Structure formats: structure tokens, C-alpha cells
Amino acid sequence: MPSPVRTLRGRALSPSRESPSLERWDDALIEIDELGRITSIAAAPPGCPVAVSHPGCVLMPGLVDVHLHFPQTRVIGSAAGPLLEWLERSVFPEEARFAEPLYASAVATEFCDAMIAQGTTCAAIYSSSHPIATELLFGELDRRGLRATVGPALMDRNAPAEVLLAAEPALAACAALIQRWHGHDRGRLRMSIVPRFALSCSAALMRGAADLAAEHGLWIQTHIAENHAEIEATAQAFPAAKDYLAVYEDHGLVGARTILAHCIWLSDSEWDRVAAAEATVAHCPDSNFFLGSGRMALGHASRRGIEVGLGTDIGAGRSFSVRRIAASAYDNALIVGAPASAEALLWLATTGGARAIGLGEVVGRLAVGFDADVIAVPLPPVDDAGLVDALIFRHDAPPVEATYVRGLRV
Numbered sequence: 249m250p251s252p253v254r255t256l257r258g259r260a261l262s263p264s265r266e267s268p269s270l271e272r273w274d275d276a277l278i279e280i281d282e283l284g285r286i287t288s289i290a291a292a293p294p295g296c297p298v299a300v301s302h303p304g305c306v307l308m309p310g311l312v313d314v315h316l317h318f319p320q321t322r323v324i325g326s327a328a329g330p331l332l333e334w335l336e337r338s339v340f341p342e343e344a345r346f347a348e349p350l351y352a353s354a355v356a357t358e359f360c361d362a363m364i365a366q367g368t369t370c371a372a373i374y375s376s377s378h379p380i381a382t383e384l385l386f387g388e389l390d391r392r393g394l395r396a397t398v399g400p401a402l403m404d405r406n407a408p409a410e411v412l413l414a415a416e417p418a419l420a421a422c423a424a425l426i427q428r429w430h431g432h433d434r435g436r437l438r439m440s441i442v443p444r445f446a447l448s449c450s451a452a453l454m455r456g457a458a459d460l461a462a463e464h465g466l467w468i469q470t471h472i473a474e475n476h477a478e479i480e481a482t483a484q485a486f487p488a489a490k491d492y493l494a495v496y497e498d499h500g501l502v503g504a505r506t507i508l509a510h511c512i513w514l515s516d517s518e519w520d521r522v523a524a525a526e527a528t529v530a531h532c533p534d535s536n537f538f539l540g541s542g543r544m545a546l547g548h549a550s551r552r553g554i555e556v557g558l559g560t561d562i563g564a565g566r567s568f569s570v571r572r573i574a575a576s577a578y579d580n581a582l583i584v585g586a587p588a589s590a591e592a593l594l595w596l597a598t599t600g601g602a603r604a605i606g607l608g609e610v611v612g613r614l615a616v617g618f619d620a621d622v623i624a625v626p627l628p629p630v631d632d633a634g635l636v637d638a639l640i641f642r643h644d645a646p647p648v649e650a651t652y653v654r655g656l657r658v
């Protein structure tokens with residue numbers, strides 16, 4: 249087992265506690281303890297004997313991706329939207345392949361490679377419905393040293409048989425995965441409960457999933473209000489529910505450990521209830537553009553104090569780069585008439601995402617007491633004023649030079 253680096257030195261940038269401000273250091277010295285926690289960050293003293301760790305790079309917190317699908321790694325860019333047709337044509341046939349362990353293993357390696365290459369140190373991940381694929385993904389995330397919150401996509405209806413699993417065996421498999429992985433390596437890996445979306449789930453599956461999450465204090469991830477046809481089909485499938493959010497509320501799935509992806513077409517009442525429940529939001533603008541789903545206005549969440557993180561939503565999203573998703577969020581904000589600054593979006597890409605999955609006191613900032621999840625990003629030739637713009641908007645710039653989790657280079 250390698251040991252973590254004990255110091256990093258270089259130009260550095262970190263979100264402050266409150267959005268959207270950032271702290272910057274021209275030449276920072278970051279000290280890290282044997283557990284991989286930051287014990288000090290300050291300007292390097294004159295004559296500092298520590299060499300600059302990654303010349304030409306800026307050090308910043310690892311990026312946090314609050315929504316992506318492991319079994320869609322190989323169908324990125326499969327242009328067959330809108331949502332429900334895309335699931336039928338591109339996604340379900342691909343996800344069916346994850347019943348095969350060799351296939352799932354190979355893709356797990358690619359998936360972790362892609363996260364590391366883009367500087368994503370922490371992610372909230374949907375696996376396929378297959379317990380074996382989820383087990384293999386956990387194993388690969390563990391070996392590679394990444395931080396993640398993962399669950400198999402729970403689905404027992406409205407899809408091909410190859411991707412369905414009945415409520416009882418699915419929940420039993422979740423229980424086994426919880427025993428094996430939840431809290432692994434001081435909480436670096438966490439199991440989560442992932443009803444794919446209401447249309448894929450029977451009432452019994454959703455209730456059982458909610459009970460399991462409550463019993464073990466697990467995060468719940470699901471999709472909501474992404475597309476008009478999906479919303480209409482959900483209303484027909486659950487005629488007793490007053491709206492889409494109510495389907496999840498009625499089955500015990502909405503609380504302070506629930507992350508809701510998309511949220512494009514929520515009503516004011518639904519937004520108010522998301523806020524009251526202290527649920528959080530995964531904003532996935534690139535996916536929303538690609539499938540033509542629509543545009544979520546960040547203001548709905550920020551006005552109500554709802555925590556928001558950025559999701560690549562691989563494979564409807566087209567890039568593992570959370571920086572690129574921040575650029576997409578910028579475009580999205582302009583279109584809805586409520587511009588967001590690059591600083592605010594970088595904040596969402598790091599500490600915002602960490603807070604949205606309950607890790608806001610652990611990662612997402614370079615600060616004393618936080619884990620040293622750090623990336624070294626090759627620095628474009630810009631002065632301080634242009635630094636954040638360059639980090640987010642220069643799509644042609646190289647990806648990260650180094651990715652560390654708890655001070656260990658992954």
C-alpha cells in the first residue's frame with residue numbers, strides 16, 4: 249500500500265465555505281497527515297525547501313460528479329433522444345450486457361480511468377441492475393482509490409427482462425452489498441439506494457428500498473421531471489399521486505439524504521417540498537441539452553436554499569469532465585435568463601457537489617481538516633483574473649496532470 253504525499257506545493261485555488269467565493273494562493277504549501285487529511289494550508293514561506301509539486305499546474309479540490317451511470321460508459325453520444333426512446337434503443341440493450349462479469353469488469357476499468365483522467369475524485373454512481381456488476385464496480389473503485397456512493401439501479405418493470413430484477417432478490421442483493429461495501433475504508437465507499445425512476449419500479453420495490461435506506465442511513469438517488477413524456481407516463485402509472493414528487497414521497501423516498509437528478513419541470517409546490525425535505529439536486533445540463541429534455545433554472549434551488557451539485561449524467565452527458573459540465577451549466581443559465589459566474593459554477597463542481605451528497609465537511613475544499621482530495625490542473629497561460637474562466641471554458645486544454653484522494657495519487 250503506497251503512503252500519501254505529506255506535502256503539496258504550488259499555485260492553488262479553493263472554494264470558500266459559502267458560494268460563490270474562491271480563495272487563491274500564488275504559492276501554497278499544503279501539509280497532509282498520514283490519514284490523508286489536510287493539516288495546514290498557507291503561503292509557502294521564503295526559502296521553502298519543498299519543491300513545487302506540479303510545475304505549470306494549479307492545485308484545486310478534486311471534482312465531484314453527483315450523477316452518472318457506470319453501465320452507459322460505452323454508449324456516450326448514442327444520439328437517440330428523447331429520453332424514453334433513448335432508454336429503449338441505446339441504454340437498456342447496453343445495460344443488459346452487464347450481467348456478464350467480464351464485460352462489467354472491463355468497463356469498470358475504463359470508467360475509473362475516465363474519472364481519474366478528468367480529476368473526478370468523488371462521484372454518486374448508478375450501476376446497472378445486476379448485483380455482480382455493482383460488486384465488480386465497487387472492487388475497481390476500491391483498488392483505484394476513488395471515493396464513491398454507488399448502488400445498483402433498482403428496476404422491476406417496464407423494461408426488457410434482461411435488465412429487470414424482482415423486488416425481493418434486488419433488495420436482498422442490496423443488503424449483501426451494504427454489508428460488504430457501505431462505509432468501506434473509513435467511508436470512502438458508500439452504498440446507496442437507487443430506484444432508477446418511478447416508471448421502472450413497483451410500489452413494493454420503492455417501499456422496500458426506502459425501508460432499507462432508512463435502516464442503514466443510506467443516500468437515495470433517483471431521477472425526476474426530466475422529460476414531458478416521462479412525466480405523463482408517470483402520472484398514468486401512479487394515478488393516486490398528486491404529482492411526480494408525490495410518487496416518491498408516498499413511498500418514503502424523499503428526505504435529507506435524497507438526491508434528485510434533473511428537476512427540469514418541477515412545479516413550485518414540488519420545489520417547495522424538495523426544500524422542506526432538505527433533499528438535494530443533481531443539475532445535469534449537458535445531458536439535458538443532448539436529449540433535448542429542457543433547462544433547469546438554478547434559481548429555483550438557490551432561492552430556496554437547496555443544495556445543488558453538477559452531474560455529467562454519463563451516458564446522456566457527453567463528457568466525464570465536470571469542468572465541461574460547469575461550462576454547460578453556464579450556457580444553460582444564460583439561456584434561462586439568470587447568468588451564473590464561472591466562480592459560482594466551479595464552487596458547484598467541488599464543494600457544492602460534496603454538500604449535495606453529505607460530504608461537505610469532508611471534501612470539496614482545500615482547508616484544514618478536509619481530506620486531501622486534490623487535482624493538479626495544467627495551468628493555461630493566464631493571469632489570476634482569467635484563471636477560473638480558463639479552468640472552465642478552455643475545452644481544448646489538457647485534462648488533469650495528477651489526481652489525489654486522501655493524498656494518495658490515484
Ligand SMILES: [Zn+2]
Pocket residue numbers: 315316317471509561
Ligand atoms: Zn441519469
